[in-house]
Amino acid sequence: MKFHEVVRAQDPAAPSEVEALVEHLFRHSAGQMVSRLARWLGSARLDLAEEAVQDALVRALQTWPFGGVPAEPRAWLFQVAKHRALDLIRRDVALRGKLDGLDGAADHFPEADVRDAALDDDELAMMFMCCHPSLPHAGRIALTLKTVGGFGVGEIAAAFLAEPDAIAQRLVRAKRQIREQEIAIEIPRPDELGARLESVRDVLYLLFNEGYAAHGGENLVRAELCGEAIRLAGILSRNPATDVPAVHALLALMLLQASRLPARVDDAGDLLLLSEQDRARWDHGLIAEGLSHLELAASGNEVTAYHVEAAIAAAHAVAHDQASTDWTGIVRLYDDLLALKPSPVVELNRAIALAMTDGPGAGIAAIARIEADPTLARYYLLPAALGGLWLEAGDAGRAAVCYREALTRPCSAPERRFLEKQLARCGRR
């Protein structure tokens, strides 16, 4: 092993190394390395790839504090992980005396090509494995976050408000299924690409929503889910195999939604209504990027739910304020969305938009039609929205009843504070 050449310690007197560590370097490198190694070793050796990567990170932790960060940290990590994987394979061979088709593996071990395009390709192949339609939904999400996202079990558990043991079990089961069904780490053939890609898109959208719904500064891991979903969708949009309009639509939707994140909470970390947000704090770089992906999404004949949802997000993003927002257009887009993907949540959003054009009474009437829907029984946003409309209609008593009901349903701490604030407003009238 000659990797001491790469490992060579840097002069501790060299200029600041703290800045040399890119944000999320370990997490992103972990996803890239696991993807690279597992793609080479085969999905049956996913555990071995993960162990090698974890060991490489521990090695960095033991070495860099003394020697400094190497000039090419990612290349360093890749090199160490690669050698560690070879060691682990030799250990397996020594223990079980078999190679399982890995004869001469060391000879054709992939070079540590750490250029983005090569890494993108590995991560894309890994995403297709993690989101394979034969895996249970929860397993797909956990596996994507663990292997491609580089999140730890504890972090995934925190993001989904689950017990770490439950997440670990989910991962074990999904990996067993991958081994038994011999699900390969590869970009699917053109004839099955469509359905497989749909599954990947849906997982990324779920990840994004999970992060977006709870973003309130109290749970940073959940906020990171939005960034990770956008990063992975970006990989899809850059690869010729997956660069289709529906991917651009999804990416546009996520970028436009994410553009509002900086304005969604006030300085105290409390949630703000759309009408209360300082639109100067919206991320206009993300809006521009989102709009350009929306344009790319418009090529082709297919209109997916992501297209329509992105168009709704765009209508908000380009409006200067609540009053000049094209609410009539938004109601029409919600009609389109309902035709594509009927859902009581979409009905609820349509009702809120309708209240903006036809007044709170119209919104209240529209919500009344879905109020009894069992899928919304624990959805705090329904009574919360209704409360807002009653307040607007001047009936603080009814609004208070709604907010009290909303407070009995599951929601995050910032959401709870928001509801309590609204409830207090009812009392003052």
Add this chain to the structure above:
Amino acid sequence: MAKFLVLARGTGTAYANRSPQEMQQVVQRYMAWTAGLRDAGRMIHAERLQSDGRVVRGTGAKMAVTDGPFAESKEILGGFWLLEAASYEEVQGFLKDHPHLDVGSLEVRQIHDMG
């Protein structure tokens, strides 16, 4: 100013089950500590030590070389920093909140000044 050797015992294997993000945060804490002393002109040198080694005893025909030292992992010398400081007290101040203390111990030795 005198020279001080800070020996780090324990090799950070306690972090083996942490997530990549958590490990990066730990590395960054170490880097920030190092950078602080370097920027203040107090860091002279630093090296990581490999965990294996040799122990040599006896002379001539009686010389014996064994693999080692095989101390417990928390005793293994992981690396050292060579610093410049006015006193032990000042070094202790540098080591307050040192990230290594979460998983191991630090031994401080003043370099004897021949002058």
